[in-house]
Amino acid sequence: MTISILSCRSAPRGLKLLLGCFLLCLLVSMQAAAQDKNVTCTGADLGSYAELGFCLAPQVVVEAESMNEANYTSGKEVSASLLLNGSRAVLHLLYPCQAPQSLLDAAAMKSLVEAYDSAMAQASYSNETLAVGGKPAIGGMVGNQIFVAYQPTNQTPALVLLDGNMNEENMVAFLQYLRITLKEGTSPLTAGYCPDTTATTAPAQVSTESAANNASAGLATQTPAEARATALESKKEKMAADMEAAKEKLAEAKERMRGY
DSSP: OOOOOOOOTTSOHHHHHHHHHHHHHHHHHHHHHHTTSOOEEEEEEETTTEEEEEEEOTTOOEEEEEEEEEEETTEEEEEEEEEETTEEEEEEEEEESSOOSSOBOHHHHHHHHHHHOGGGGGOEEOOSOEEETTEEEEEEEETTEEEEEEEEETTEEEEEEEETTSOHHHHHHHHHHOEEEEOTTOOSOOTTSSOOOTTSOOOOBOOHHHHHHHHTTTOTTSOHHHHHHHHHHHHHHHHHHHHHHHHHHHHHHHHHHHTO
């Protein structure tokens, strides 16, 4: 399936990338703050494959648009489209024939989403560390859409695309609270759909255990809980310092775009 990339002819490429950068910066800096927001949580079934849950401010109007299954070159996908106060959010659950067996590093995740859709090769990726529903993610901008990619489970990655004009707080809350729970034993991959791949080398992967060990390097004297608390406090301090600056720059970028 090919992602529909929306054109943004009213703004030059530099400004589009600038806006995307600020939106992602805002996403990173506001995630801790989003935990304290007054939100209403919603759940829905994605057919027989997964359960979707997310939380937004009570005044946000949520409209379900569609859910589809489709083939792509190296697997199948299940997608769902929602409108959040009129701004579109599209979730793509990817079922590659060569399913990852552990946590993918950033390079392998990029390769996976580009194999899903070659248009993703044109994406501008953020260097910021992102998280979706508490899980590590990569993200950036393609066309005038913000995207993030992560693994709800090791075997089933997800690609989420959000309209670039979505309200920033709605965007942050949606990604912060997003939960995709895969239903065990279900898959759109039917017998015989995937070719024999026993001789093919799987993408480079990083085991969850290795990633955790690397992340805790230098904190050997702390318990895992203490290490997580220390890291969270450090991030919150930086987030608090960056949040207002990011908001101001985002407002400036949007104002500049209105002049084109």
